Amino acid sequence: MTGIDAKQAASALSDIESIAKRVRQSRIYNLASLMLILWGALTFVGYLATYLSPRNAGYAWPAVYIAGIAGSFAISASGYARTRTRSFDVRAFMALLLFIAFGIFVSWFGHFTPRQLGTFWPIYFMLVYVIAGLWVGYAFVAIGVCIIALTLIGYFFVGDAFDLWMAFVNGGGLILGGLWMRRS
Amino acid sequence: MADLDDIIHQPLRLKIMAALNALPASAGLEFSKLKKLTGATDGNLGAHIETLSKAGYVAVDKAFVGKKPQTTVTATAAGRGAFARHVAYLKEIIEAAGPEM
Numbered sequence: 001m002t003g004i005d006a007k008q009a010a011s012a013l014s015d016i017e018s019i020a021k022r023v024r025q026s027r028i029y030n031l032a033s034l035m036l037i038l039w040g041a042l043t044f045v046g047y048l049a050t051y052l053s054p055r056n057a058g059y060a061w062p063a064v065y066i067a068g069i070a071g072s073f074a075i076s077a078s079g080y081a082r083t084r085t086r087s088f089d090v091r092a093f094m095a096l097l098l099f100i101a102f103g104i105f106v107s108w109f110g111h112f113t114p115r116q117l118g119t120f121w122p123i124y125f126m127l128v129y130v131i132a133g134l135w136v137g138y139a140f141v142a143i144g145v146c147i148i149a150l151t152l153i154g155y156f157f158v159g160d161a162f163d164l165w166m167a168f169v170n171g172g173g174l175i176l177g178g179l180w181m182r183r184s
Numbered sequence: 185m186a187d188l189d190d191i192i193h194q195p196l197r198l199k200i201m202a203a204l205n206a207l208p209a210s211a212g213l214e215f216s217k218l219k220k221l222t223g224a225t226d227g228n229l230g231a232h233i234e235t236l237s238k239a240g241y242v243a244v245d246k247a248f249v250g251k252k253p254q255t256t257v258t259a260t261a262a263g264r265g266a267f268a269r270h271v272a273y274l275k276e277i278i279e280a281a282g283p284e285m
Contacts, residue, residue: 019203020205
Protein backbone atom coordinates (compact mmCIF):
# COMPACT_ATOMS: atom_id res chain seq x y z
CA MET A 1 0.00 0.00 0.00
CA THR A 2 1.26 3.46 -0.88
CA GLY A 3 1.34 6.22 1.74
CA ILE A 4 0.66 9.82 0.83
CA ASP A 5 1.49 13.09 2.54
CA ALA A 6 -0.83 15.93 3.49
CA LYS A 7 0.02 17.95 0.38
CA GLN A 8 -0.96 15.07 -1.92
CA ALA A 9 -4.12 14.49 0.14
CA ALA A 10 -5.09 18.17 -0.16
CA SER A 11 -4.46 18.08 -3.90
CA ALA A 12 -6.63 14.95 -4.26
CA LEU A 13 -9.46 16.57 -2.26
CA SER A 14 -9.20 19.68 -4.41
CA ASP A 15 -9.49 17.52 -7.58
CA ILE A 16 -12.54 15.80 -6.11
CA GLU A 17 -14.24 19.11 -5.26
CA SER A 18 -13.42 20.55 -8.66
CA ILE A 19 -14.84 17.63 -10.64
CA ALA A 20 -17.91 17.35 -8.39
CA LYS A 21 -18.60 21.04 -9.05
CA ARG A 22 -18.33 20.49 -12.80
CA VAL A 23 -20.67 17.49 -12.64
CA ARG A 24 -23.26 19.46 -10.67
CA GLN A 25 -23.06 22.34 -13.16
CA SER A 26 -23.25 19.99 -16.12
CA ARG A 27 -26.38 18.38 -14.64
CA ILE A 28 -28.00 21.78 -14.12
CA TYR A 29 -27.20 22.77 -17.71
CA ASN A 30 -28.49 19.47 -19.01
CA LEU A 31 -31.76 19.75 -17.11
CA ALA A 32 -32.18 23.41 -18.03
CA SER A 33 -31.32 23.05 -21.70
CA LEU A 34 -34.51 21.25 -22.75
CA MET A 35 -36.58 23.75 -20.79
CA LEU A 36 -34.85 26.61 -22.59
CA ILE A 37 -35.46 25.03 -25.98
CA LEU A 38 -39.12 24.43 -25.13
CA TRP A 39 -39.72 27.98 -23.85
CA GLY A 40 -37.68 29.39 -26.72
CA ALA A 41 -39.86 27.64 -29.30
CA LEU A 42 -43.06 28.73 -27.55
CA THR A 43 -41.84 32.30 -27.15
CA PHE A 44 -40.95 32.35 -30.84
CA VAL A 45 -44.52 31.27 -31.68
CA GLY A 46 -45.96 33.83 -29.23
CA TYR A 47 -44.10 36.77 -30.74
CA LEU A 48 -44.72 35.59 -34.27
CA ALA A 49 -48.46 35.35 -33.53
CA THR A 50 -48.34 38.84 -31.99
CA TYR A 51 -46.57 40.17 -35.07
CA LEU A 52 -48.95 38.54 -37.53
CA SER A 53 -52.14 39.19 -35.57
CA PRO A 54 -51.66 41.79 -32.81
CA ARG A 55 -55.35 41.66 -31.90
CA ASN A 56 -55.03 38.03 -30.85
CA ALA A 57 -51.92 38.51 -28.72
CA GLY A 58 -54.13 38.36 -25.61
CA TYR A 59 -55.02 34.76 -26.53
CA ALA A 60 -51.60 33.74 -27.80
CA TRP A 61 -49.60 34.49 -24.67
CA PRO A 62 -51.80 32.66 -22.13
CA ALA A 63 -51.66 29.69 -24.54
CA VAL A 64 -47.85 29.98 -24.60
CA TYR A 65 -47.68 29.92 -20.81
CA ILE A 66 -50.11 27.01 -20.45
CA ALA A 67 -48.21 24.98 -23.06
CA GLY A 68 -44.91 25.93 -21.44
CA ILE A 69 -45.99 24.83 -17.98
CA ALA A 70 -47.45 21.56 -19.30
CA GLY A 71 -44.30 20.95 -21.34
CA SER A 72 -42.07 21.72 -18.37
CA PHE A 73 -43.87 19.11 -16.27
CA ALA A 74 -43.55 16.60 -19.12
CA ILE A 75 -39.81 17.25 -19.54
CA SER A 76 -39.31 17.01 -15.78
CA ALA A 77 -41.16 13.67 -15.61
CA SER A 78 -39.15 12.27 -18.50
CA GLY A 79 -35.86 13.51 -16.99
CA TYR A 80 -36.72 12.08 -13.58
CA ALA A 81 -36.79 8.57 -14.99
CA ARG A 82 -33.17 8.97 -16.16
CA THR A 83 -31.57 11.25 -13.60
CA ARG A 84 -33.70 10.90 -10.45
CA THR A 85 -33.87 14.69 -10.33
CA ARG A 86 -36.94 16.80 -10.99
CA SER A 87 -36.23 19.93 -12.99
CA PHE A 88 -39.78 21.30 -12.60
CA ASP A 89 -42.02 20.46 -9.69
CA VAL A 90 -44.98 21.96 -7.82
CA ARG A 91 -42.68 24.36 -5.95
CA ALA A 92 -41.15 25.58 -9.23
CA PHE A 93 -44.67 25.90 -10.67
CA MET A 94 -45.79 28.02 -7.69
CA ALA A 95 -42.67 30.19 -8.01
CA LEU A 96 -43.41 30.70 -11.71
CA LEU A 97 -47.04 31.62 -10.97
CA LEU A 98 -45.96 34.16 -8.34
CA PHE A 99 -43.39 35.54 -10.74
CA ILE A 100 -45.95 35.90 -13.55
CA ALA A 101 -48.50 37.37 -11.12
CA PHE A 102 -46.03 40.05 -10.06
CA GLY A 103 -45.25 40.78 -13.70
CA ILE A 104 -48.96 41.22 -14.45
CA PHE A 105 -49.27 43.46 -11.39
CA VAL A 106 -46.42 45.68 -12.58
CA SER A 107 -47.73 45.72 -16.16
CA TRP A 108 -51.19 46.73 -14.95
CA PHE A 109 -49.91 49.56 -12.78
CA GLY A 110 -47.41 50.64 -15.39
CA HIS A 111 -50.02 51.16 -18.14
CA PHE A 112 -47.45 49.97 -20.66
CA THR A 113 -47.91 50.25 -24.40
CA PRO A 114 -47.87 46.92 -26.28
CA ARG A 115 -44.29 47.63 -27.36
CA GLN A 116 -43.25 48.36 -23.79
CA LEU A 117 -44.98 45.18 -22.64
CA GLY A 118 -43.08 43.22 -25.25
CA THR A 119 -39.89 44.70 -23.84
CA PHE A 120 -40.74 44.43 -20.17
CA TRP A 121 -41.53 40.68 -20.07
CA PRO A 122 -38.34 39.33 -21.65
CA ILE A 123 -36.19 41.67 -19.55
CA TYR A 124 -38.13 40.64 -16.43
CA PHE A 125 -37.61 36.94 -17.20
CA MET A 126 -33.99 37.34 -18.25
CA LEU A 127 -33.21 39.19 -15.04
CA VAL A 128 -33.98 35.96 -13.19
CA TYR A 129 -31.61 34.08 -15.51
CA VAL A 130 -28.86 36.56 -14.76
CA ILE A 131 -29.39 36.45 -10.99
CA ALA A 132 -29.71 32.64 -10.88
CA GLY A 133 -26.67 32.33 -13.12
CA LEU A 134 -24.48 34.00 -10.51
CA TRP A 135 -25.00 30.85 -8.42
CA VAL A 136 -25.67 28.02 -10.84
CA GLY A 137 -23.55 28.83 -13.89
CA TYR A 138 -22.38 31.73 -16.01
CA ALA A 139 -24.06 30.38 -19.15
CA PHE A 140 -27.34 31.67 -17.68
CA VAL A 141 -25.77 35.11 -17.15
CA ALA A 142 -24.48 35.20 -20.73
CA ILE A 143 -27.85 34.16 -22.19
CA GLY A 144 -29.75 36.65 -19.99
CA VAL A 145 -27.46 39.60 -20.69
CA CYS A 146 -27.45 38.97 -24.46
CA ILE A 147 -31.24 38.74 -24.68
CA ILE A 148 -31.72 41.85 -22.50
CA ALA A 149 -29.28 43.84 -24.65
CA LEU A 150 -30.88 42.71 -27.91
CA THR A 151 -34.36 43.42 -26.52
CA LEU A 152 -33.35 46.99 -25.68
CA ILE A 153 -31.80 47.42 -29.13
CA GLY A 154 -35.09 46.21 -30.60
CA TYR A 155 -37.12 48.57 -28.44
CA PHE A 156 -35.12 51.65 -29.39
CA PHE A 157 -34.05 50.93 -32.95
CA VAL A 158 -36.33 48.36 -34.60
CA GLY A 159 -39.48 49.86 -35.98
CA ASP A 160 -42.71 48.05 -36.78
CA ALA A 161 -41.01 44.68 -36.95
CA PHE A 162 -40.31 44.74 -33.19
CA ASP A 163 -42.36 41.59 -32.46
CA LEU A 164 -40.68 39.75 -35.32
CA TRP A 165 -37.30 40.88 -33.98
CA MET A 166 -38.29 39.60 -30.53
CA ALA A 167 -39.39 36.25 -31.97
CA PHE A 168 -35.82 35.72 -33.14
CA VAL A 169 -34.05 37.46 -30.27
CA ASN A 170 -36.03 36.01 -27.37
CA GLY A 171 -37.32 32.77 -28.88
CA GLY A 172 -34.26 32.07 -31.00
CA GLY A 173 -31.93 33.23 -28.23
CA LEU A 174 -33.39 30.76 -25.75
CA ILE A 175 -33.21 27.93 -28.28
CA LEU A 176 -29.58 28.70 -29.09
CA GLY A 177 -28.81 29.07 -25.38
CA GLY A 178 -30.38 25.68 -24.69
CA LEU A 179 -28.37 24.04 -27.47
CA TRP A 180 -25.20 25.68 -26.17
CA MET A 181 -25.89 24.36 -22.66
CA ARG A 182 -26.38 20.84 -23.99
CA ARG A 183 -22.90 20.95 -25.49
CA SER A 184 -21.17 22.31 -22.39
CA MET B 185 -7.81 5.62 10.83
CA ALA B 186 -9.31 4.80 7.41
CA ASP B 187 -7.10 3.16 4.79
CA LEU B 188 -5.91 4.46 1.48
CA ASP B 189 -7.76 2.73 -1.34
CA ASP B 190 -5.13 1.95 -3.97
CA ILE B 191 -7.77 1.38 -6.64
CA ILE B 192 -9.43 4.76 -6.14
CA HIS B 193 -6.24 6.67 -5.38
CA GLN B 194 -4.96 6.56 -8.98
CA PRO B 195 -5.61 10.13 -10.31
CA LEU B 196 -7.89 9.25 -13.22
CA ARG B 197 -9.86 6.68 -11.22
CA LEU B 198 -10.23 9.24 -8.44
CA LYS B 199 -11.72 11.68 -10.97
CA ILE B 200 -14.07 9.02 -12.33
CA MET B 201 -15.28 8.10 -8.84
CA ALA B 202 -15.58 11.77 -7.82
CA ALA B 203 -17.73 12.48 -10.89
CA LEU B 204 -19.98 9.46 -10.36
CA ASN B 205 -20.26 10.10 -6.64
CA ALA B 206 -21.56 13.63 -7.32
CA LEU B 207 -24.66 12.09 -8.93
CA PRO B 208 -27.73 10.80 -7.10
CA ALA B 209 -27.63 7.05 -6.36
CA SER B 210 -28.49 4.95 -9.43
CA ALA B 211 -27.80 7.83 -11.83
CA GLY B 212 -24.88 7.32 -14.20
CA LEU B 213 -22.73 9.19 -16.68
CA GLU B 214 -22.25 8.44 -20.34
CA PHE B 215 -18.75 7.47 -21.44
CA SER B 216 -18.46 10.59 -23.62
CA LYS B 217 -19.44 12.84 -20.72
CA LEU B 218 -16.91 11.15 -18.42
CA LYS B 219 -14.27 11.59 -21.09
CA LYS B 220 -15.03 15.30 -21.30
CA LEU B 221 -15.04 15.73 -17.52
CA THR B 222 -11.80 13.85 -16.90
CA GLY B 223 -9.93 14.90 -20.03
CA ALA B 224 -8.85 11.29 -20.60
CA THR B 225 -8.42 9.49 -23.90
CA ASP B 226 -10.86 6.73 -24.94
CA GLY B 227 -8.38 3.91 -24.28
CA ASN B 228 -7.14 5.23 -20.96
CA LEU B 229 -10.63 5.91 -19.67
CA GLY B 230 -11.87 2.50 -20.79
CA ALA B 231 -8.99 0.73 -19.05
CA HIS B 232 -9.56 2.53 -15.76
CA ILE B 233 -13.32 1.97 -15.88
CA GLU B 234 -12.54 -1.71 -16.40
CA THR B 235 -10.34 -1.70 -13.26
CA LEU B 236 -13.09 -0.02 -11.22
CA SER B 237 -15.65 -2.43 -12.61
CA LYS B 238 -13.55 -5.47 -11.67
CA ALA B 239 -13.28 -4.08 -8.13
CA GLY B 240 -17.08 -3.82 -8.04
CA TYR B 241 -16.95 -0.03 -7.66
CA VAL B 242 -18.81 0.82 -10.87
CA ALA B 243 -21.42 -0.84 -13.05
CA VAL B 244 -21.11 -0.51 -16.82
CA ASP B 245 -24.22 -0.59 -18.95
CA LYS B 246 -23.92 -0.84 -22.72
CA ALA B 247 -27.01 -0.12 -24.78
CA PHE B 248 -28.04 1.23 -28.14
CA VAL B 249 -29.75 4.61 -28.36
CA GLY B 250 -31.18 4.48 -31.86
CA LYS B 251 -28.28 3.11 -33.89
CA LYS B 252 -25.59 4.58 -31.64
CA PRO B 253 -23.96 2.49 -28.93
CA GLN B 254 -24.00 4.19 -25.56
CA THR B 255 -22.00 3.19 -22.50
CA THR B 256 -23.22 4.41 -19.13
CA VAL B 257 -21.12 4.10 -15.98
CA THR B 258 -22.73 4.15 -12.53
CA ALA B 259 -21.12 4.01 -9.08
CA THR B 260 -22.25 0.96 -7.12
CA ALA B 261 -23.08 1.06 -3.41
CA ALA B 262 -19.70 -0.59 -2.76
CA GLY B 263 -18.00 2.06 -4.88
CA ARG B 264 -19.73 4.90 -3.06
CA GLY B 265 -18.73 3.38 0.29
CA ALA B 266 -15.11 2.94 -0.80
CA PHE B 267 -15.02 6.49 -2.14
CA ALA B 268 -16.43 7.89 1.13
CA ARG B 269 -13.79 5.97 3.11
CA HIS B 270 -11.05 7.21 0.79
CA VAL B 271 -12.18 10.82 1.20
CA ALA B 272 -12.27 10.31 4.99
CA TYR B 273 -8.72 8.95 4.80
CA LEU B 274 -7.55 12.02 2.84
CA LYS B 275 -9.16 14.34 5.40
CA GLU B 276 -7.56 12.45 8.28
CA ILE B 277 -4.13 12.89 6.73
CA ILE B 278 -4.67 16.63 6.42
CA GLU B 279 -5.98 16.89 9.97
CA ALA B 280 -3.05 14.87 11.28
CA ALA B 281 -0.62 17.21 9.54
CA GLY B 282 -2.10 20.09 11.53
CA PRO B 283 -2.38 23.77 10.68
CA GLU B 284 1.21 24.13 9.45
CA MET B 285 0.26 22.24 6.26
